[in-house]
Amino acid sequence: MTGGSPFVPHTEADRQAMLDAVGVSDVEELFDVPASVRFDGDLDVPARSEAAVRSEVATTLDRNASLTEFLGRGHYDHYVPSVVDRISARSEFLTSYTQYQPEVAQGFLQALFEYQSMLVELTGLPIANASMYDAATALGEAALLASRVRDADGSTVLVPEYVRDERVSVLENYGAGAGISVRRVPGTARTLSPDPLADAIDQEVAAVYAETPTARGRIEESLGGVGDLAHQHDALFVVGSDPIAMALLEAPGYQGADVVIGDASVLGLPTSYGMGLGIFATKEDYLRQVPGRLVGASTDDAGRRAYTLTLQTREQHIRRERATSNICTNQAWVALRTAMHVAHLGPDGLIEKARRMVRLASDLADRLDGIAGIEAPASDGHYFREFVAETDRDAQALAADLRDRGFAIHAIDDHEVQVAVTETTADATDDLVAAIREVTA
């Protein structure tokens, strides 16, 4: 390898001609950096060939254990079809940026417009943006929106006990800058129903949050009642979900949700160490308060329908400190993939995938319930993709023994485990059940 970057295209002759044109003999002369802050040390990063880097990374990642993951709790493995991989990787999509010149970017703009439309159908709300980072940060933004639109003082966001700590931590960070505090509603470890909420809610509450399915896989059954209660207290009702669940469940927008957040990467990415795609959908009333990019339809000089980023006066590049959010780069490419996957499935495919998530959870729970020392699900209800099971054995020990047999499940409390199953692990459930039988014997 010759010195320098493999991605710098200049020949020596080019470089010389360019230096001559600029009127310097060495590129160093172009750096107006005081000697006192120059770096003369070693970056300690050796240059390597492409093959060497690929090999090194492969060897390193191979140190990850080989496990069959029955893991969920907000991040799931679903199969993404090859056509999505191949076509989303086309460089006109992948290497483009935010569509500041819409005339030359109709392709991506249309894809995002279509993505927004799919979310409108799924969420039951008329406005959906072109992406947020993930569910947790989308929830943070929803809380900020709630505190902005609500006239009254005092901003508390109520969340059920079942919400993951990580999600609440992100929400707290977003809330910290806006004087928003987060409180968990007592008595809501499994579901959020109106009674415990009624005890907890007051006029200081700006937003009430519920998830369906919950982080424990439970499908909420009283969202309508929860939403009513929130509205009676002038609080926004924020519901978290995902596009597979929403293909089957009653749209949160029709159950009183003012904002729907969640993670759409269930369709855009396989399990990816937590990388996500945040959903943000809301009512017409809050249009000007929406964070993130919005793609709208307009007309061009040829009289044709064309797409463009719109309502940019909400955004940071125009509104600066008065923007609805600081978000700039988001998860657009993951949204493209998700839209492609939704289009690939069609409504029948998506509904069937969702139905399967209910059946898989229910079947596996039944089978585990038949094992002595396991009660599954831990509470009566309907489940989507996953469920919590109570274990006589210490949950950590049980999970560790299972891990030794090549299976990963969650141990979420001393005697509670959580098991997720999707179409990618459906064929391994027999082995999982057999292993669980062994380790509980």
Place this chain on the structure above:
Amino acid sequence: MRRYDQARWSDEGGDAYEPLLVEKSERTAAVEDTPLPDDLTRESLTLPDLSEPALSRHYVRLSQENYGVESGPYPLGSCTMKYNPPFTEDVAADENAFVHPDRDEADVQGTLEIVHALQEQLATIGGMDAVTLQPPAGAAGEFTGIRIAAAYHAANEDHDRTEVVVPDTAHGTNPASAAMAGYDVVEIPSDDGRVDLEALEAAVGETTAAFMLTNPNTLGLFERDIEDIAAVVHEAGALLYYDGANLNALLGRARPGDMGFDIMHYNVHKTFATPHGGGGPGAGPVGVVQELADFLPDPHVRATDEGFERYTPANSIGKVHGFYGNWLVLLKAYAYISRLGEEGLLDTSATAVLNANYLAERIDFEVPYEPFHHEFVASAGDVDAADLAKRMLDFGVHPPTTKWPDIVEEALMTEPTESESKRSLDTLAAAFEAAASADDETLADAPNRTTARRIDQTQAARNPRLSWQALRDD
């Protein structure tokens, strides 16, 4: 002069370009035979319903109606639209990369090793002591950094620091992030394109939490007084924050940590060549000096005798992402840095600066502020910068950022990056010139070789139609 004709799929006399998915095929499927009670399920779902071949064709056509860095020059200022090496895509497709974040530590030692290695690489490159990879974008990194500053001051029981100062040339995300973190934003005017030390001294004090700066700044100028700036900020008890958007100019040559910055973010989708993806995903790792390491988000990764572990920093601000950030993007950045090595990074900054200087030389536009580095802000002069940009599209190049920073009239903020060859820079220069010499009618008519002709922005904002459902309601 090169011509460019972008793909345009349309029907003669028709009123759209490529039809929407739902205009090709749509179906309302009833939700039946569900293992759930009726009151929990929807009645039906209406979505596009295309075969795979039709779907494939739809998106291939859309890709043809789009423009990426691999299509041609894309000199958006401060965006660093450099070549995205495809080998990083293959690296990130390793099946062992696709693991669940809730795995036990012992079962993700490979991933943790790479996370740790990238933390170290970035720390060295930036002159920082500790780096978190959790923020999922640059703006998220800014927010994280300001939250760290807030935690630092709170830990010192320094509760009066309610302001963050930024220069008037700051990227919009800076004041937006500071405001999101609860701060009042104080903007100071620049002096001849750089930070005005007197104005800074007047603006920072006991109520200042941090001063946010990018260096070189958005005009491409290096803040020569950076050590004095750092002294003023630190004297006032505030922290100095570095916006890493322009780090490409300094790779291997100067490090924010050595200049006195306490906190910085990196934009891996800019400096470290991960693809911009039409608007993300990117990643915005944050580096801090040792004194602030305890405030990093939860978890951080460190090396132990047995391997690598996740731990919660002593005064952690908590989480800024539901899990660990945009892992696949971070993996690509790691691969890029590992490929280039020190010599490649040095060549990158040298060529980025050479290319910008060469391009500025070749175009006959005034560049009021110099000496610039990897980017410059030209003025379109008598021509409206936005119109000029539209005409540039007709020559197969993406125009620079327009109308900003507004310290320059009809600004054209231009960053070619090191990826452009001399020949493509000459082509880009020719496009600038051809657009500048266009008559008023041609400018008003531009663009006319792109998929769409000029789009009515007013209509889009006045009558927002943000979905195909809205189009039908119209």
